[in-house]
Amino acid sequence: MKEETSWMETPLYSMMGKILDVLILSVLFWVSCIPVFTAGASLSALYVNCLKIAEDRQSYVFQGFFRAFRNHFKRATSAWLVMLGIGIGLAIDGYYCIFGKGFWSYAFRWAFLVLLAAYLAVFTYLFPLAARCIVSTKRLFVMSYVMALKELPKTILMIGISISCIAFGLFVYQPAVIAAPGIIALIHSYLFKQIFKKYHLDIPEPEREEDGNIEETGENQ
Numbered sequence: 001m002k003e004e005t006s007w008m009e010t011p012l013y014s015m016m017g018k019i020l021d022v023l024i025l026s027v028l029f030w031v032s033c034i035p036v037f038t039a040g041a042s043l044s045a046l047y048v049n050c051l052k053i054a055e056d057r058q059s060y061v062f063q064g065f066f067r068a069f070r071n072h073f074k075r076a077t078s079a080w081l082v083m084l085g086i087g088i089g090l091a092i093d094g095y096y097c098i099f100g101k102g103f104w105s106y107a108f109r110w111a112f113l114v115l116l117a118a119y120l121a122v123f124t125y126l127f128p129l130a131a132r133c134i135v136s137t138k139r140l141f142v143m144s145y146v147m148a149l150k151e152l153p154k155t156i157l158m159i160g161i162s163i164s165c166i167a168f169g170l171f172v173y174q175p176a177v178i179a180a181p182g183i184i185a186l187i188h189s190y191l192f193k194q195i196f197k198k199y200h201l202d203i204p205e206p207e208r209e210e211d212g213n214i215e216e217t218g219e220n221q
Helices: 002-008 011-032 036-054 061-099 103-132 137-150 152-171 176-198
Strands: none
Touching (some): 011 036, 011 061, 036 061, 103 137, 103 176, 137 152, 152 176
């Protein structure tokens, strides 16, 4: 019994547990995204749990995911629908810029790239912030934009990580797509752990709630 307890306390056992949790969270994410409009709540629930893993807080994966999904549904869905609409608009513009001909097609290509970079930057921060802060949807967008600019090196790194993981799953090893959401969210969460601490959005032990949210206060505004 003592040897079994010692094994469960080793870093290897902890790492294996985190890997298993990430795989389970990825599957839960894909399942809860089946109706496309729920993707925002799914992303927020995914980040709630991945932030707990990154912060070495106890997380009951199934219970925690669905509780966070329910609690964040309204705000996260509103944010997702806005981003989905903008994304569709960018996709149409991108198609015109790539396949269109003439001067204006070439000129708009650069504007499209700038808008796409801004979109990816805001998207990277939006749902982790929704997982951490209880603020309005409008404020979520403002916070995402400001943090993305202030933390530009980390923003570029996280976008690169996301694109690399997705590309690996799509073009190199397709089954990796299943685990990609959890892997991306967990790697991002270790970076967000540093960012949130810098902006006083880390959670002191006595103030930690079940979902790990911080309400909007004067300090966090």
